[in-house]
Amino acid sequence: MTFSDVNNSVADDKVHVRPARSEDVDAIIALARRGFGPDLSAEKWRCLFEYPKAGSQPNLGFVLEYKDQLVGFLGAIYSERQVEQRMERFCNFSGWYVDPQFRDSSLRLLITALAQRGYTFTNLTPAEHTFPILKKLNFSPLESHKLLCARWLYRTLVAKKMEVPPRSFPWYHARGIFEMLLEIPIVKGLELMQRLGMGRVSGRGSILLAGIELVRPKLSEIDQQLLDDHRQCGHFLIEEPQSYSYIITLRRKMRFGRRSLTDFVVSDILHFSNCEVVLRHWEPLCQMICAHDRSLAVMADERWFHQQCPEGLRIPYQTYFLSRSGVKAFQIDGLYTELRLLGHVFTPTLPRRA
Numbered sequence: 001m002t003f004s005d006v007n008n009s010v011a012d013d014k015v016h017v018r019p020a021r022s023e024d025v026d027a028i029i030a031l032a033r034r035g036f037g038p039d040l041s042a043e044k045w046r047c048l049f050e051y052p053k054a055g056s057q058p059n060l061g062f063v064l065e066y067k068d069q070l071v072g073f074l075g076a077i078y079s080e081r082q083v084e085q086r087m088e089r090f091c092n093f094s095g096w097y098v099d100p101q102f103r104d105s106s107l108r109l110l111i112t113a114l115a116q117r118g119y120t121f122t123n124l125t126p127a128e129h130t131f132p133i134l135k136k137l138n139f140s141p142l143e144s145h146k147l148l149c150a151r152w153l154y155r156t157l158v159a160k161k162m163e164v165p166p167r168s169f170p171w172y173h174a175r176g177i178f179e180m181l182l183e184i185p186i187v188k189g190l191e192l193m194q195r196l197g198m199g200r201v202s203g204r205g206s207i208l209l210a211g212i213e214l215v216r217p218k219l220s221e222i223d224q225q226l227l228d229d230h231r232q233c234g235h236f237l238i239e240e241p242q243s244y245s246y247i248i249t250l251r252r253k254m255r256f257g258r259r260s261l262t263d264f265v266v267s268d269i270l271h272f273s274n275c276e277v278v279l280r281h282w283e284p285l286c287q288m289i290c291a292h293d294r295s296l297a298v299m300a301d302e303r304w305f306h307q308q309c310p311e312g313l314r315i316p317y318q319t320y321f322l323s324r325s326g327v328k329a330f331q332i333d334g335l336y337t338e339l340r341l342l343g344h345v346f347t348p349t350l351p352r353r354a
Contacts, residue, residue, distance in 0.1 A: 015066045015105045017112045019059035020073065025049045027070045028063065035097035040342065047341045048075055048094065052229070058116070062109050064098055072098035074109040078119075079336035082222060088327055091119040094338035096130070110137065120323040124337050125344055131318065139320040142329050143301045148266070149286050149312040150297030158264065158297075159313055161256040162348055208284060209237040210292040219246060223273065230340060234267060234293045238274075238281050245274035247285070250339055251293045254346045267293040268346065269300040270334035275308075282310045299346070303330045315348045 020028060029045045049060050057078045064072030075095040080087050093113065098106040114121060114137065122142065126134060148158060209215050215237045216227050223246050227235055234249035248271040254264040267289045272278050278285065286298040302309055321332055338344065 015064060015071070015102060015108075017062055017064055017105075017108050020061045020063045020075075022049070022055075022060070024060070024063055024070060028060075028073050031070055031073055031099075032095055032097060035099075036095070039345075044342060045095075048077075048338060051077075051341055061093075061095070062112050064102060064105055064109055066102060071102045072106065072109055074113055075338065076113060077336055077338060077341070081336075083327060083331050088325060089119045090332075090336065091116065091121050092337040093121065093123045094125065094342070096127075107133070114322070118325075120321060120325060120327045120332070122319070122321045122332060122337070124319045124334060124339060126318065126320060128318075131320075134320045137322070139322045140329070142319040142321040142332060143303055144316065144318055145302045145314045146268075146299050146317050147302050147305070147309055147312040148297050148299050148315055149282075149310060150266075150290075154296055155313045158254070158315075161264075162315070205241060206281060207237075207239045208281065208288055209239065210288050211235065215246070218244065226271070226335060230270075230335060233270065233340060234289065236285065236289060236292070238277050238285060240277060243274060243277055245272055245277035247272040247278065247289070248335065249289055249293060249298075250334070250343070251295055252299075252339075252343065252346045254299075254348070256348070264297075265295045266297040266299045266346065267295040268334070268339070269298065269304075270337075270339065272300075272304065275304060275306060279305070279308060279310065301334075304333075306330065317346075317348060 025046065028049070029042050032045050033040070033042065054060065057076075059076060061073060061075040063070050073095060074093060077092040077094065079090045079092075081090060082088075091113070093110075096106075096109065098109070110133070121139075123130075123134060123139070124142075148155060150158075209218065212227065212231065212235050215235045216224055218237055218239060219227060226246075226248065230248055234251065236247040236249070238245045238247070247269060249267040250270050252266055252268045254266050269289075289298050290296060299315070302314070321327075321329065334340075
C-alpha cells in the first residue's frame with residue numbers, strides 16, 4: 001500500500017482492528033491466498049499459526065474486520081532472546097494484506113501492533129511499496145545487502161541475472177535467451193561437482209560439525225533451545241579449544257522473475273553466535289554448509305560481519321526494524337520469523353531500468 005491508496009479507498013465506521021485468534025486461521029489463510037496468490041499452499045500458510053509455541057504467544061497478529069468478515073491481516077511472531085546478558089522481546093511482522101476497498105484502514109493494523117510495549121519489531125520480507133510507510137513510522141534499515149559466497153562461476157551467473165540490460169531490440173531478447181540457455185547446464189554442472197555431505201571436519205585445532213545429532217550435545221542450554229525450535233533448519237558448529245560458533249541455516253530458492261528457467265538454491269544463514277570464529281573458518285564452513293544442505297551458495301546479512309565481510313557478491317535487499325530498548329541491528333537475526341515458517345523464496349531487489 002502507498003499513501004496515495006488512502007484517498008482511493010472507502011472508509012467505514014464499522015471497520016475495526018482486533019487481535020487474531022486461533023478460530024480466525026482458516027479465514028486468514030483464505031484472505032492471504034486471495035491477496036498474495038496461490039504460490040504458497042494453505043498448508044504452508046498454516047505453519048504461520050501452528051508452530052510449537054504459537055499457543056503461548058500474545059496473539060497471532062491482528063485482523064481488520066468488517067461486518068464479521070475479515071478484510072485485512074498483519075501476522076506477528078513473538079519471541080524472547082538473550083541480548084548482552086538481558087532478555088529482549090521481539091515481534092516479527094509478516095503477511096500484511098488488506099482488501100483494496102478497505103486500504104484506508106491498513107495503517108490501523110500496523111499502528112495497533114506497534115502500540116504493544118516492550119518489543120523490538122522487525123520486518124524481514126517487506127514489499128517495496130511499504131518502505132515509505134515503515135520509514136514514516138520511524139523504522140530504521142536493518143539491512144541493505146546480503147552477501148553471496150559461492151564459486152566464481154556461480155557468483156558471475158547470479159550477477160548477470162540481477163542486471164537490467166538496455167531494452168534495445170533484438171539484443172535485449174537475444175541476451176535474455178542466451179542467459180537462460182546457459183544457466184541450466186551451469187547450475188546442474190555445479191551441482192554435480194558438489195561433494196557429498198560432510199558431517200565432521202577437523203583442522204588447525206578446530207572441529208567443524210554438521211547435523212543435529214553431532215551439534216546438539218556440544219551446545220549450551222540456550223543454544224540447544226534454539227536448535228529444538230528450528231529443527232527443520234541446517235545446524236553447524238565450529239568448535240575451537242576455548243570457544244565455539246553455532247550456525248543455523250535455511251535452504252531457500254532464489255529467483256529473478258521471468259529471467260530464470262531454473263531455481264538457484266542457496267543456504268541462507270539465519271544465525272551465528274561468534275563472528276570472529278566464523279571468519280577464521282569461513283571457507284571450509286561454506287563448503288560444509290553447501291555439501292550438507294545440498295545448495296550451491298551461502299548467503300548472509302552483511303551487518304553481522306562488522307565490516308569484515310568475506311569475499312562475495314553483494315545483493316541488494318532491504319529489511320527494517322524498530323527498537324525502543326536500544327537493540328542494535330547486528331544483534332537481530334532471522335530466527336523465530338516467517339523465513340523459517342513459510343520458507344520464503346528469496347527475490348533480490350533488482351535495479352530499475354533507466
